[in-house]
Amino acid sequence: MKKFLLLLVIVLCIQSLVAQVDKIPKKKTQEAFGKLDFLSIDMPETDIPNEKNMGFTGIHYNLMLNDWAYAGLGIYGAVSGNRGGFFTLGVNAGIKKYLGESFYIDSGFHFGGGGGAGAPDGGGAFILPHFNLGYNFKHFSVNSGWSYVNFFDGGEIKSHQFNVALEIPLDYDYADFEASENEFEIIDLKKSDWNVNSKRTSLMLHLNTLKINGNTQGINNGKTIKLAGFEIANYFAKNWFAFVKVDGAFDGIKAGYMDVFLGGGYHLSLNKNSTNILAKFGAGAGGGGGVDTQGGFLIYPDLSIEQRIFNDIFISVNKGFVMSPNSHFYTSSFGVGLKYYVERNGVINDHSYSExxxxxxxxxxxxxxxxxxxxxxxxxxxxxxxxxxxxxxxxxxxxxxxxxxxxxxxxxxxxxxxxxxxxxxxxxxxxxxxxxxxxxxxxxxxxxxxxxxxxxxxxxxxxxxxxxxxxxxxxxxxxxxxxxxxxxxxxxxxxxxxxxxxxxxxx
Missing domain, CATH: 2.40.160.20 (Porin)
Incomplete structure (x- = not known):
C-alpha cells in the first residue's frame, strides 16, 4: 500500500509539473530582415535651376510571410541634393526568390506618402517599385538594380534610377497576443522553450532642444528649436547597442523640422547598475521648418547620463550636437528623457529575476x-x-x-x-x-x-x-x-x- 501511495504521489507531481510547463505560451519565431537602401532621384526643374539629384535613403523592416514573400514598413529621407527635410513613410511588399544557394532576385513595391523642403511633391502619395539582383553573404546580403519613383497625386517627381541596398537578418521571438499579462516563475520558464539568452531593448521618450549656430540660417539664426521624439535601442553585446532616433519640432520655429538618425553606442554601468553613461554616434537625415540643411545629411554625436528612478525606468540627460558634416547647419543639443529597459524573450542573463x-x-x-x-x-x-x-x-x-x-x-x-x-x-x-x-x-x-x-x-x-x-x-x-x-x-x-x-x- 505504501508503495502504491508513493507511486501515486510521483504520478501526480509529474502531471502537475507537465501542466505547469504546458500552460506556458509557445515560443514562436518570425523571420524578418532590416534593409538600408539608397537611390539618386532625378529632380524636375522647378524653383531651383539645374537642381541636383536628390539622394534618397531608406530604413525598412520586413517580415517574411513564407519562403519567398515579404511585407513591412519603410521610412525615407533626403541626404544629398537641395531638399534637406524631405521625408516619407510607406508600406513594402515583395518577392525574394533564390536562384541557388546565394544569388536571389528581389522584386518589390513600396507605397507611401510624404515630401517637404518645398519640393514638387503634390499631395505626397508615391509609388516606388524595384527589381534587384542580390547575393547572400550569410550574415548580411547586398542587392541592386532598377527602381522607379512617381509622386502621382499632383507631384512632378518622376524618375527611373539605379538603387543599392544592404540587408541584415533581424528575426524575433514572440507569443500570441492572448498571452499578454500572464506571469510565470523563472523556475517554470526554464523548463520551456524560453530557456534561452535574453535580449536587452530600451525605449525612450524625450524632449530635446537644438540651439542653432552660424550665419547660414537666415531668420532662424540663433533660435532654439524644441523637439519631442523617441529612441529605440537594441543591444547586440553586453555594452554595445544600435539605435533609431526620431524627433519633430513643436516650438521655437515655424513647424516642419524633423530628423531621423540610425547609429550605435557604448553603455557603461556604474553604482550597481543604477547609473549609466552612454556615448552615441548617429547619422541620418533632417530639415524642414525653414531650416537649411542643404542635402539633409546630418551627424549626431552625443553623451548621456542616466539614473534609475524605479525598477527598469531611468531618467536621462543628454548633451551633444546635430550638424551637417560641413557645419553649414550646426547646433548644440540638450535634452531630457524617460527610458524603459526590457530584458526580453529569454531567462538566461547576468541578473537575478524571479518571474x-x-x-x-x-x-x-x-x-x-x-x-x-x-x-x-x-x-x-x-x-x-x-x-x-x-x-x-x-x-x-x-x-x-x-x-x-x-x-x-x-x-x-x-x-x-x-x-x-x-x-x-x-x-x-x-x-x-x-x-x-x-x-x-x-x-x-x-x-x-x-x-x-x-x-x-x-x-x-x-x-x-x-x-x-x-x-x-x-x-x-x-x-x-x-x-x-x-x-x-x-x-x-x-x-x-x-x-x-x-x-x-x-x-
Whole structure:
C-alpha cells in the first residue's frame, strides 16, 4: 500500500509539473530582415535651376510571410541634393526568390506618402517599385538594380534610377497576443522553450532642444528649436547597442523640422547598475521648418547620463550636437528623457529575476482622413495621411502609444506628425472578437501649409478593433485634432490593420 501511495504521489507531481510547463505560451519565431537602401532621384526643374539629384535613403523592416514573400514598413529621407527635410513613410511588399544557394532576385513595391523642403511633391502619395539582383553573404546580403519613383497625386517627381541596398537578418521571438499579462516563475520558464539568452531593448521618450549656430540660417539664426521624439535601442553585446532616433519640432520655429538618425553606442554601468553613461554616434537625415540643411545629411554625436528612478525606468540627460558634416547647419543639443529597459524573450542573463510576464505589443498601419484641414495660405480641403502607431501594453487595459504620420493625398505632401500619449481599451467581447478603445495623443506636427503654428497638436480619438486571426485585427476610429498655435481644428476618421503579439519580459 505504501508503495502504491508513493507511486501515486510521483504520478501526480509529474502531471502537475507537465501542466505547469504546458500552460506556458509557445515560443514562436518570425523571420524578418532590416534593409538600408539608397537611390539618386532625378529632380524636375522647378524653383531651383539645374537642381541636383536628390539622394534618397531608406530604413525598412520586413517580415517574411513564407519562403519567398515579404511585407513591412519603410521610412525615407533626403541626404544629398537641395531638399534637406524631405521625408516619407510607406508600406513594402515583395518577392525574394533564390536562384541557388546565394544569388536571389528581389522584386518589390513600396507605397507611401510624404515630401517637404518645398519640393514638387503634390499631395505626397508615391509609388516606388524595384527589381534587384542580390547575393547572400550569410550574415548580411547586398542587392541592386532598377527602381522607379512617381509622386502621382499632383507631384512632378518622376524618375527611373539605379538603387543599392544592404540587408541584415533581424528575426524575433514572440507569443500570441492572448498571452499578454500572464506571469510565470523563472523556475517554470526554464523548463520551456524560453530557456534561452535574453535580449536587452530600451525605449525612450524625450524632449530635446537644438540651439542653432552660424550665419547660414537666415531668420532662424540663433533660435532654439524644441523637439519631442523617441529612441529605440537594441543591444547586440553586453555594452554595445544600435539605435533609431526620431524627433519633430513643436516650438521655437515655424513647424516642419524633423530628423531621423540610425547609429550605435557604448553603455557603461556604474553604482550597481543604477547609473549609466552612454556615448552615441548617429547619422541620418533632417530639415524642414525653414531650416537649411542643404542635402539633409546630418551627424549626431552625443553623451548621456542616466539614473534609475524605479525598477527598469531611468531618467536621462543628454548633451551633444546635430550638424551637417560641413557645419553649414550646426547646433548644440540638450535634452531630457524617460527610458524603459526590457530584458526580453529569454531567462538566461547576468541578473537575478524571479518571474517573467508576457507584454502585449501592437503595430498599427492605418489611413487617416482630416476633414476640412485648415491651411495657412492655400484653400481648405480634406487631408489624407498614412500613419504608423505602436502601442506597448502597461497592463490589460492601459497602453502607451507612439505615432508618426505623413500626408499622401490632399495637396499637403510635406505634412507630418510625431505624437505620443496614453490609451485604454476594454476586455474582449462578442465571442472575444471585439475591443473598444479611447486614446489621447499629443506632439509635433507641421509642413505642407497645414496651419499648425509652431507645431504642437492634440489628438484624442476612440474606436474599435475586430479580431481577424491570432495576430491581426481590423481597426477603425474617429476623433478630433487641434493645433495649439494654429488654425487646424478638424474631425477625422481612420481605418487600418493592427498586428499584435506578446513578448516575454523579465521582472
Amino acid at each position: 517573467g510576464k508576457f507584454k502585449g505589443l501592437d503595430v498599427i498601419v492605418k489611413q487617416d482622413v482630416y476633414f476640412n484641414a485648415k491651411r495657412d495660405g492655400q484653400p481648405t480641403e480634406d487631408l489624407h495621411q498614412i500613419s504608423l502607431q505602436v502601442n506597448l501594453n502597461l497592463n490589460k487595459n492601459i497602453y502607451l502609444a507612439g505615432q508618426t504620420s505623413f500626408a499622401n493625398f490632399g495637396n499637403a505632401g510635406a505634412y507630418a506628425e510625431g505624437i505620443v500619449g496614453l490609451g485604454a481599451n476594454t476586455n474582449p467581447f462578442l465571442n472575444d472578437k471585439m475591443t473598444i478603445f479611447a486614446q489621447a495623443l499629443a506632439g509635433a506636427a507641421g509642413g505642407g501649409d497645414i496651419s499648425t503654428g509652431e507645431g504642437l497638436i492634440l489628438k484624442p480619438s476612440a474606436g474599435f478593433n475586430y479580431k481577424l486571426n491570432n495576430s491581426l485585427d481590423f481597426r477603425a476610429a474617429g476623433g478630433y485634432v487641434k493645433a495649439k498655435g494654429g488654425s487646424l481644428s478638424s474631425t477625422f476618421i481612420n481605418f487600418g490593420i493592427n498586428y499584435h503579439i506578446s513578448f516575454l519580459k523579465l521582472n
